[in-house]
Amino acid sequence: MPLTHLTAGFLPLFDSVLLVLAQEKGFAAAEGLELHLIRETSWANIRDRAAIGHFDIAQMLAPMPLAASLGLTPIATPMITPVVLGLGNNAITVSADLWKAMADQGAQGDLAAGPAGAALARVVAGSSRKLRFGVVHQTSSHNYELRYWLAASGIMPDRDVEIVVLPPPLLPDALSTGGIDGYCVGEPWNSIGVATKGAHIATVKASIWQSSPDKVIGMRAAWADEHPDQVSALIRAIYNAGLWCADPANQDEAARIMSGAAYLDTSSEIVARALSGMLDIGGGVTRQVPDHFIPHAYAANFPWKSHALWYYSQMVRWGEVTASAENAALAAACFRPDLYRTALAPVSAAVPAADYKADGARAEPGEIEALNGRLTMGPDLFFDGRIFDPTAVDAYIASQRQSG
Template identity: 30%
Template sequence: MNTTSSQPERTHLRLGFVALSDAAPLAVAALRDLGACHGITIELCRQPSWAAVRDKLLSGEIDAAHALYGLVYGVQLGIGGPRADMAVLMVLNRNGQAITLSRPLADAVDAGASVKEALLALGRRPVIAQTFPTGTHAMWLYYWLAAHGVHPLRDVESIVIPPTRMADALVDGALDGFCAGEPWHAVAQAREAGRTVAYTSEIWPDHPEKVLACRRDFAALYPNTARALVRTMLDACAWLDAKTHREEIAQALSSPELLGVPTALIAPRLVASGDGDARALPVRFFDDGAVNYPRVSDGHWFITQYRRWGMLDADIDDGDIAASVNQTALYRDAAWAAGIAIPGERRAATFCDGRVWDGGDAAGYLAGFDMHA
């Protein structure tokens, strides 16, 4: 029985977000009141860090959030924090993240040094920040460093700081680089503290990034509300497909309540990814729904990386975990009601080191890596 036309059990939702350009769907949904036609209202709740997003999701202070894909899985698995059953309702965007190195390191790479040579030339362990221990930025950074022959846990001091503090830390000399979302790479570059040396779409082209996350009991108790929220976010993501709309939301995102960063530093990398750099694939929010389906194989990939880096050794069925977290049935109901096509369950992705992941032979994929913790 299809229940997508049923009234939401909850009509006012508090949504958490961190000050990043890819929070755009939440901003669009709230500012344009897109939830009205689905029976909900949205209150945006800016959070200072991903740890704050985690804690307020678990305490119920926020109902759902714009969240790192890997944050959801870290909480589900109890890695580096409290464990709770979590839900990924949909993917909010693909691509749109980057790695910035300090100017001396970026200059060395530009001059022909390999990433490994440039980092070793410091004569000490480089300090490179990411935003959450199990988050997407940590996994992109680790994968990129390993692909360049640098062990991300032994050769580098990897630290966690909120994305809003990245540029300041680079300016102060506390960091040698960082992996995070925009607009903080644009900010660091504008302040002449560093330069973007890689885009995460070079690591995994069209990788999943932020998701719409909630506790699993919220989705179970309020399924109509969850579907209404997915419908609302799909509308917001579709609106963002137009270039003029991205320019419009970039201006709105500059407000102190959202990002608090000048539009001139938000718009270029939101409208034309990488500020026009040909290496960067565009940040994608919708593409007729191809972006948004919460593929189980995408979530499963994060678990392979936790095992790769010694963060997880539990004897559990990783595929079953991913299938329980990613709410594919709920998403299908919402997408069906909106007339949005459902893409295939698997997609093959070729990474920067030539390895291919399609969610099939996870054990064989993991066994192919020769760098472990």
């Protein structure tokens, strides 16, 4: 039986791994799909080529389908995500000079977001110039995580520091030339900054917001409606790739595949850091980051509507979209747990029974209500102790405005 051909865009980031493995390890073929993977150079290209139909599907930033559906993109197009490409993987990396200044102000080098943020706040307060940080796209998890960390640390983005957009592969070079003082990006570009530019990892996504999403498979809503069987097949391929990737016995092979010239084009040793969570943070210091990247556990591939609403809350917070019931509904509709459940029903995989969950109260792993079995969720704390309740989004937004 011939395979159905899908064109898939991706960026050279480690968290394209499940999309890559779906093709390279035969999980897509087992579902009747052949993925033609096209490596792009920027998220803007992914956004625009997906909107005009050059890509059937693409690795996307988790907030990107929301931005397209809410009209925040040049080619506004309703988009959805039916499956998430894992949790975690980002970090905030700073120049050697900035890290020295932060260490002088009490940063401890343990990757804890609170002390690192407090030290940075003291540096910013005493600086004679405005520091500049890079993110990979305006409507990105990276931008919202960086802004959340800064604001909760007493640093007001845009007023106290500047934030600019650069493609991920350019961030280490921009840091080394002094164009930026720090950046938020996914692996391997934090580790490459440390290994080649003398940079230092200040904190990680897993410390700012535990078990939080970052990349998804995105697609035009109209395409998904027209190809329901292909969407289901793709979800199962990504799910099985995540299951394979989560097995420690497969991590060396996954790192070798991802290190290839067609994907990350760097050493497998650097790539392996994202999988193991054993990060060289700079200055000869190595730290183990629990749950740095989660490819499958904790319902990592499930598209929670509540996560979509958290990103929507940040879009409102930073003036990108107006708060309204209509916009909140549009944002939530972009994440499609119904399609995820439909796809996995034939294989009786355990899936969350609910579409929404609160984040910020779970300090330890614990079970949730599930269909077809039992599911354990991981800790989901925000570093500042805040709780996001998806049933009270307006109150959450209002409280953030009051806190800066």
